[in-house]
Structures are given as structure tokens and as C-alpha cells.
Amino acid sequence: MTEKSWRGSWWLPSAADDRVPGQLVVAEDGRCELQLIGGLDLGDSATNRLSDRVPVIWGEAGNQPITLTNCFTSRRDGFSRRDSTYQDVHVHEALVGAHVSEHQEAFKYAIVTLEHLASWLTLHTSVERGSGEQGESALNRPSPDVSCSVDGWTFTARSQVQPFRLSAERSRLAVEGEVSGYIVIRPPAPVAADAFHGPVLELMDLLTLASGEASGRIELTLVHEEPISHPDSDGTIFEVERRVDSYGARIHTARPKDHAVDDWNFLFTCTDKSFDKVVPDWLALRRRAASACNVFFGMRYARPIFTEVRLLMMAIAAEALHQSIRGDETELPAAAFAELREQVLNAIPDASKREWVKARLRNVPSFRERMISLASIPAPGAVAELVPDVQRWARILRIARDNLAHTGNEQTQENIFHLERATSSLLSLVLMAELGLPAEAQERAVKRALRPFGGARQG
Incomplete structure (x- = not known):
């Protein structure tokens, strides 16, 4: 991911009329920082405590609502908001596309793309290639959806086929097709944004195990329960999904453009055990x-x-x-160990020595x-x-x-x-x-x- 930024105005939900200009910057590794001109009162108006936190900051950039969660001041040039010319705020997660309050259960499902997912799903098997007197041909077909449920949560693997692209260079013409995969995570009822972090990490671990290399999150999109209403040309109103992009610091920075692990170097793929079987078993094992x-x-x-x-x-x-x-x-059943320990302790007449031995006799x-x-x-x-x-x-x-x-x-x-x-x-x-x-x-x-x-x- 390249660095992204949004310029706009920012405020605390409890003080909507008190807005300051600034810029949200999301670094390549997902780290988020809000750079304000002046500053917001994050609870440190009388001191210079940089550790004070606020659960939510709202913003608007280009008519796009943005929510920043778990924020605290990391740098500023004054002892309070009144004498500050700038304020840098660390942001745990940035939700670009909606305003939500702390722990608001507003998202009905999530869409996540992960490194090595396409290879693990063996999407290459849906690509057909042919050659003959008439020339070379290729056919990209989307694979069927595969779903499973775990504790009421549904996990669906889907593929997406892009149209062939023709690019012209001075020396040649190149034709390129693309097949990608993603996973839809749907809870039994709307949840807060951070509820998806656990399942996403568990899926990252599964792909890391399968590929033998660190497999990070490329993109995470949350779908809000409230759609966006748009007026049509005839005056009617139609609704589209409200999609919210999630950004935040990650334990591993994905490199989606790097060469993938070769198919033959995977420890296992969905050919060895299908998606709908391996994911429930993995989540149970990972949580245990x-x-x-x-x-x-x-x-x-x-x-x-x-x-x-x-x-x-x-x-x-x-x-x-x-x-x-x-x-x-252990090889010794609990009842047999209890009997043996009693025999050993009874053979020791000195009480202090008996207590010392008793503390060290363990059947593990x-x-x-x-x-x-x-x-x-x-x-x-x-x-x-x-x-x-x-x-x-x-x-x-x-x-x-x-x-x-x-x-x-x-x-x-x-x-x-x-x-x-x-x-x-x-x-x-x-x-x-x-x-x-x-x-x-x-x-x-x-x-x-x-x-x-x-x-x-x-x-």
C-alpha cells in the first residue's frame, strides 16, 4: 500500500461546532497519524500530558466522513490547546467512509484480501489456456463461492475475474488477465469494527502456515448496516452499500506486488483439504x-x-x-500418582522434609x-x-x-x-x-x- 492522506476538518463528537483543519496520513505499513493545525482538547488542556486518550475523533474530507479510534497526542508545540500551533495525534484505526461512535455495532460484514490467498485457494485451476493453428487463447472463469460457519459467523471465499487488458509498448503488445480472491466475514448480527480484527488475524495465521511465509492483510473493507441513499434522474431514491475502508498499524506489512510463494512450496492448499472443512478446524485449533x-x-x-x-x-x-x-x-494415572505420593510421604518421618518433598512431587x-x-x-x-x-x-x-x-x-x-x-x-x-x-x-x-x-x- 502506498501512503495515503485526507485533508479536511476534525472534531470531537461531543463538540461538533469546535472543528480544526488538519490531515490524516496513513503510512505504507498502515500506521495512522492525524496532523492538526492548532489542536483539539483531548483532555490535556491544562497540562502537557501526551498520554491522554479519546476513544473517537470524527472528520470530514472531501464530503467523506471519517472516524478515528483510540487517539492520543504524540507531539505538540504548546502546553495546551490555546498556545499550540500544531498537534500530531496517534490513531489506532481509521475508518474512512462513516461516522461511528465508540464500540458502535454498525457493521454487518467485512471483506478482506490477504497475501497468498489466491494461490492457497488454487484459483489458477479456473484458468484455461489453449493453443492451435488459430493462435493462443485463454479463459478466466470465477470459481464457485465456498462457505462455512463457525459460532454463527460465516466465512465465504470468493474469486473475482477482471477483463483482459491490452497494453501497448513501443516494441510489442501485451495482453494480461487477472484473477484474485477475497474472503467475506459475516457475523450473525452487526458488530463493532474491531470485532473483525480477531478473525482476520486467525486467517492470516492460516495462510502463513500454509505458505510458509508471513501473509499479511492487504485490504479490509467494512460494510455499514446503513446504506447510502442516492437520488435517481427520475426523482426516485436508490440505495447502495456504505463501504468503509479500515486502516491501522499491522504486525506485518503486506507486499501484494511481490512474487508469490511458488505453488509447489506450499505446505498445503485447499486441494488437500477444502476451504469449508479446513477453516472451521483451524479456527477451533487456533483458539484452543x-x-x-x-x-x-x-x-x-x-x-x-x-x-x-x-x-x-x-x-x-x-x-x-x-x-x-x-x-x-502422563503415563501415570492421577489415582495411581496420588497413591504413590502418599506412600512416599508416609515414609518420611521428618515433617519439614516431608513438606519439601510434597511441594516437589508433581504428576506433569x-x-x-x-x-x-x-x-x-x-x-x-x-x-x-x-x-x-x-x-x-x-x-x-x-x-x-x-x-x-x-x-x-x-x-x-x-x-x-x-x-x-x-x-x-x-x-x-x-x-x-x-x-x-x-x-x-x-x-x-x-x-x-x-x-x-x-x-x-x-x-
Whole structure:
């Protein structure tokens, strides 16, 4: 996205007559800033506190209503509005196209486009190409809509075909067609704008898992429950949807014009498991293992950092993922453990020592046991290719994690870059298995895209 700006007047909803001129600027990464001439009283008229916040600022630019949410002053040149010549306001989200109040449940559905969505939906299968004596031909056909419902929310994948374009260069003529995909998210009843942020992030994570690369939000359009009324030439009134564009800082800046991940490097696509099956399963898994996924995918979206940090974060994500999907079950049933603990404690006559032992007797799996259990979840053939010696991998990861957490040094002769890559790859494989993707898809992902423990695959 290129930088965008809107010049107009701005005011607080509670003081509609008190307006100031200014400009809303949306940076390439989605960050929003309102640059005011003079300033608004955001609660700091008597002090220079830059942390004061207001939930909503309204604006109008070119007859277009704009709502800014969760705003606070980031810079100004005076101690109050009265002696300020400028005021810069940080904006959490800008809604261009409507005025809404704080938490107003005004939006009936959203339209989102995401990186790698078209490839994951395998939209290329709807493109037909032909050649013969009469020349070359191509046919772009939209794919059928596919929908599913989760907790009353409906998710619909749609494709859009653009007409062929003919562009003339001095040396040649070029013909270009375009097929794109988007997802419509429809709640059971109108919701506030920020209610869509969670589902959009969950879909981003799904595409990041499938493609193996960070997949960001390209555009998010919200549809207001109140349409726009227009007079027709004959005096009648017709209504059109009120579409509102959402802008805000993002954890990953999308690059829609960059080359996409090649089809053969996807871990899985909708050919392996259809959209209407994989999305409900993914949302259930993502919400059940929210903490683990936040760490795992957060590292995918983060800028490059030290290998030691990545390895420690992957170890944390792995332990949290196992706890989320397998709990604290051990080989010893709870009743048997309770009986054994009682026998051990009864054998200790000293009360203080007995209390010390009691505090340390817990029937929970160790980190190493959790890692071995995780490795048992995916298809055995895929795991054998990725981590040939699970016991050794789990032991080395446990040592490296403990050393990093306690000393800041991994203190291992193993290549921690390969250890981190293999651990990250195994977590991807575990998530694929929990999604119900077949063994052949898991094994294909290991052979084509994931990296085994020990470094680069030998040809």
C-alpha cells in the first residue's frame, strides 16, 4: 500500500461546532497519524500530558466522513490547546467512509484480501489456456463461492475475474488477465469494527502456515448496516452499500506486488483439504492453542532477530502447544500418582522434609517428554524425514532451552540455527496434523518445504 492522506476538518463528537483543519496520513505499513493545525482538547488542556486518550475523533474530507479510534497526542508545540500551533495525534484505526461512535455495532460484514490467498485457494485451476493453428487463447472463469460457519459467523471465499487488458509498448503488445480472491466475514448480527480484527488475524495465521511465509492483510473493507441513499434522474431514491475502508498499524506489512510463494512450496492448499472443512478446524485449533500460536506466528511476522531468541521462542511455543492440545497427561494415572505420593510421604518421618518433598512431587510431563509427545502427533513418515532421532532432538532442545533461559548462552555443540529450523518445521507439521491434513500432504511438505534436523537437505 502506498501512503495515503485526507485533508479536511476534525472534531470531537461531543463538540461538533469546535472543528480544526488538519490531515490524516496513513503510512505504507498502515500506521495512522492525524496532523492538526492548532489542536483539539483531548483532555490535556491544562497540562502537557501526551498520554491522554479519546476513544473517537470524527472528520470530514472531501464530503467523506471519517472516524478515528483510540487517539492520543504524540507531539505538540504548546502546553495546551490555546498556545499550540500544531498537534500530531496517534490513531489506532481509521475508518474512512462513516461516522461511528465508540464500540458502535454498525457493521454487518467485512471483506478482506490477504497475501497468498489466491494461490492457497488454487484459483489458477479456473484458468484455461489453449493453443492451435488459430493462435493462443485463454479463459478466466470465477470459481464457485465456498462457505462455512463457525459460532454463527460465516466465512465465504470468493474469486473475482477482471477483463483482459491490452497494453501497448513501443516494441510489442501485451495482453494480461487477472484473477484474485477475497474472503467475506459475516457475523450473525452487526458488530463493532474491531470485532473483525480477531478473525482476520486467525486467517492470516492460516495462510502463513500454509505458505510458509508471513501473509499479511492487504485490504479490509467494512460494510455499514446503513446504506447510502442516492437520488435517481427520475426523482426516485436508490440505495447502495456504505463501504468503509479500515486502516491501522499491522504486525506485518503486506507486499501484494511481490512474487508469490511458488505453488509447489506450499505446505498445503485447499486441494488437500477444502476451504469449508479446513477453516472451521483451524479456527477451533487456533483458539484452543491461542498462546502457542501467538508466539509461533509472532516470530513469523517479526523482523529478523538473533537465532538464540528464535530458538527460545520456538521452545516456548512448542511447550505451550503441547499443553494446549494434549494437556498435562502422563503415563501415570492421577489415582495411581496420588497413591504413590502418599506412600512416599508416609515414609518420611521428618515433617519439614516431608513438606519439601510434597511441594516437589508433581504428576506433569517434563519438557523433554512434551517434545517427544509432540513428535508423535504427525505422520510417522514425515517425522522420520524431519527429525530422524526424536529422542536426541528432544534432549538437545531441552538443554539449549534451559541454558538460554538461565544463562543466555545455549552452550551446545549443535548448530542452533538447524535446531531452531527443525523445531519450527516440526511445529508446522504438528499443526497440519491437528488440522486433519493427510499423511501424504505432511510428507510432501517435509520433502518440498520444511528443513530436517541436521541442516540443508542433501541432493
